[in-house]
Amino acid sequence: xxxxxxxxxxxAILLSLGLYTVVTRRNAVAILMGVELILNAANINFVxxxxxxxxxxxxxxxxxxxxxxAAAEAAVALAIVLxxxxxxxxxxxxxxxxxxx
Amino acid sequence: xxxxxxWMIWALIVASAALVAFGNNLIHSxxxxxxxxxxxxxxxxxxxxxxxxxxxxxVYVGGILVLLVFGIMLTNQISTARISQSSFQRGLGLVxxxxxxxxxxxxxxxxDWVVGKTPMPFADTxxxxxxxxxxxxxxxxxxxxxxLLGALIGAxxxxxxxx
Numbered sequence: 001x002x003x004x005x006x007x008x009x010x011x012a013i014l015l016s017l018g019l020y021t022v023v024t025r026r027n028a029v030a031i032l033m034g035v036e037l038i039l040n041a042a043n044i045n046f047v048x049x050x051x052x053x054x055x056x057x058x059x060x061x062x063x064x065x066x067x068x069x070a071a072a073e074a075a076v077a078l079a080i081v082l083x084x085x086x087x088x089x090x091x092x093x094x095x096x097x098x099x100x101x
Numbered sequence: 102x103x104x105x106x107x108w109m110i111w112a113l114i115v116a117s118a119a120l121v122a123f124g125n126n127l128i129h130s131x132x133x134x135x136x137x138x139x140x141x142x143x144x145x146x147x148x149x150x151x152x153x154x155x156x157x158x159x160v161y162v163g164g165i166l167v168l169l170v171f172g173i174m175l176t177n178q179i180s181t182a183r184i185s186q187s188s189f190q191r192g193l194g195l196v197x198x199x200x201x202x203x204x205x206x207x208x209x210x211x212x213d214w215v216v217g218k219t220p221m222p223f224a225d226t227x228x229x230x231x232x233x234x235x236x237x238x239x240x241x242x243x244x245x246x247x248x249l250l251g252a253l254i255g256a257x258x259x260x261x262x263x264x
Contacts (some may be wrong), residue, residue, distance in 0.1 A: 072252035
């Protein structure tokens with residue numbers, strides 16, 4: 001709890017699980033969930049280094065901007081996913097390999 | 102007591118994130134993701150980031166998670182009660198991800214970080230974040246507002262039926 005390494009290990013595990021979700025899922029919404037896991041892992045690192053190493057609030061600011069970016073990214077990505085579904089009837093990314101059919 | 106709570110939250114995050122990555126039911130994965138987000142908010146509290154913890158709950162649990170649930174509802178026939186999801190390249194993905202994890206841990210853990218004598222004491226961070234946001238990070242703040250407006254208009258345009 002008072003050691004930087006416990007946060008870094010947690011962050012590394014979270015990033016690996018997010019990466020695994022991104023590379024193995026076929027459903028586009030599930031891939032989006034993996035991206036959110038990766039962003040959360042980055043945020044934990046920023047805040048942990050802010051507390052233990054830099055002793056400033058800069059890491060917190062970067063995390064706020066990352067959360068903001070994640071919200072914008074989720075909104076736009078879901079709009080794209082809905083279009084894909086209207087076009088194909090499914091959202092499997094491994095079958096969506098053409099811009100137009 | 103606090104130590105016990107920390108490791109409980111730690112385990113909650115890892116377990117729920119594993120369910121997100123390995124689960125077979127998409128709805129279960131989304132609810133597990135809620136556990137991950139709430140756990141990360143708890144970790145923020147352990148890291149003295151009170152403002153970030155509240156932001157995490159409001160934006161992730163209240164916003165992004167609802168968006169994801171809407172995405173699932175709108176892209177699956179609700180009549181199929183069990184919304185299953187399939188994966189591909191499981192073995193190869195597992196090998197690559199374990200390699201990445203090993204590389205990160207061997208790079209990060211032996212490194213001698215310049216850790217201060219005592220961690221930052223608990224203090225209210227809202228005042229500091231507000232001051233920094235309107236001084237050092239003002240340009241980033243303005244760019245963020247433009248980006249959010251762009252994302253709002255872009256998402257509304259893309260989601261229309263007739264594109």
